[in-house]
Amino acid sequence: ADLNLQEIHDTLISVAHEAGRMMLAANPSDIEQGEKLNSVDIVTETDKAVENLVSSRLSTAYPTFAFVGEETYKPGIQITATPTFIVDPIDGTTNFVHGFPSACISLGLAVSRIPAVGVVYNPWQDTLYSAIRGQGAFVTVGAVWGLEGGKGRKNKLPLAKNPIPLTGLDKSLVSIEWGSQRDGVNYEVKTEVFKKLCAVKENGGAMVHSLRSMGSAALNLCAVAAGQLDVYWEGGCWAWDVCAGWCILSEAGGLVAGGNPGVWEPELDSRKYLAVRGAPSGQKEIVEEFWRVIGDETFH
Numbered sequence: 357a358d359l360n361l362q363e364i365h366d367t368l369i370s371v372a373h374e375a376g377r378m379m380l381a382a383n384p385s386d387i388e389q390g391e392k393l394n395s396v397d398i399v400t401e402t403d404k405a406v407e408n409l410v411s412s413r414l415s416t417a418y419p420t421f422a423f424v425g426e427e428t429y430k431p432g433i434q435i436t437a438t439p440t441f442i443v444d445p446i447d448g449t450t451n452f453v454h455g456f457p458s459a460c461i462s463l464g465l466a467v468s469r470i471p472a473v474g475v476v477y478n479p480w481q482d483t484l485y486s487a488i489r490g491q492g493a494f495v496t497v498g499a500v501w502g503l504e505g506g507k508g509r510k511n512k513l514p515l516a517k518n519p520i521p522l523t524g525l526d527k528s529l530v531s532i533e534w535g536s537q538r539d540g541v542n543y544e545v546k547t548e549v550f551k552k553l554c555a556v557k558e559n560g561g562a563m564v565h566s567l568r569s570m571g572s573a574a575l576n577l578c579a580v581a582a583g584q585l586d587v588y589w590e591g592g593c594w595a596w597d598v599c600a601g602w603c604i605l606s607e608a609g610g611l612v613a614g615g616n617p618g619v620w621e622p623e624l625d626s627r628k629y630l631a632v633r634g635a636p637s638g639q640k641e642i643v644e645e646f647w648r649v650i651g652d653e654t655f656h
């Protein structure tokens with residue numbers, strides 16, 4: 357049966373606002389933290405409560421769909437061709453814990469393992485990014501509390517393709533993340549690539565304009581979609597970190613390539629991504645230039 361992507365999108369927006377109120381209500385000083393894999397892989401009671409809320413709302417509305425959420429994920433769970441909600445209840449948990457206002461709920465729907473709907477909502481800045489595959493991407497700033505499902509919003513703007521060509525990494529603002537893995541071979545890959553990105557080129561001049569980290573993969577992708585960042589590279593993040601943002605970025609004219617060289621069409625759960633903003637030219641060239649920088653420093 358044909359899916360009503362518009363209806364799913366509107367449901368996700370309403371759930372995102374409900375979740376947003378829950379996040380804002382959490383008092384940072386009371387946030388109970390737990391650790392997952394290590395001391396920087398943090399989970400809070402709010403992450404779990406938001407995921408509970410989202411999964412119960414979505415399984416009631418769409419009982420035949422699959423659901424993959426960060427806090428209920430178990431190794432071995434696969435994303436299949438079935439319509440699947442892919443959810444990070446709080447993307448940017450470290451920022452959330454510190455009260456740094458760059459965190460969001462990331463709600464994606466993948467159909468045949470391709471992102472089809474994306475909703476990313478940062479309640480601290482009341483900024484909502486949304487997209488339906490084939491129908492463009494939008495940002496809604498200063499949404500009015502209580503008016504859910506997009507009604508009554510006046511500040512919904514299309515994320516139009518950035519008119520400025522991409523002319524190379526040395527003119528780019530590049531986003532990177534440490535992620536939660538701080539040892540082993542992937543730690544070496546990250547430090548080597550970060551070092552190369554901060555270096556001066558042989559002919560003088562810096563390799564990139566500068567480096568940034570939003571602390572949330574979804575917000576990195578949305579900033580690339582908005583043309584605020586040119587490039588975002590990360591290895592180690594998960595499908596729930598990228599599904600929604602990927603849909604938004606694609607609809608804004610951007611592209612997602614693989615975080616390791618040579619991969620033009622990465623899988624949703626490949627966990628290594630290189631995102632480039634929309635532009636009239638220079639997208640593929642910047643991907644190739646980035647891959648040259650990586651060289652043999654490849655993620656495992």
Ligand code: IPD
Pocket residue numbers: 398426444446447448449450533534535536570571572573574590592593594597
């Ligand atoms: C993390 C954030 C972070 C990224 C990590 C993610 P979480 O998600 O997106 O920016 O570097 O790879 O795991 O744990 O805050 O949901």
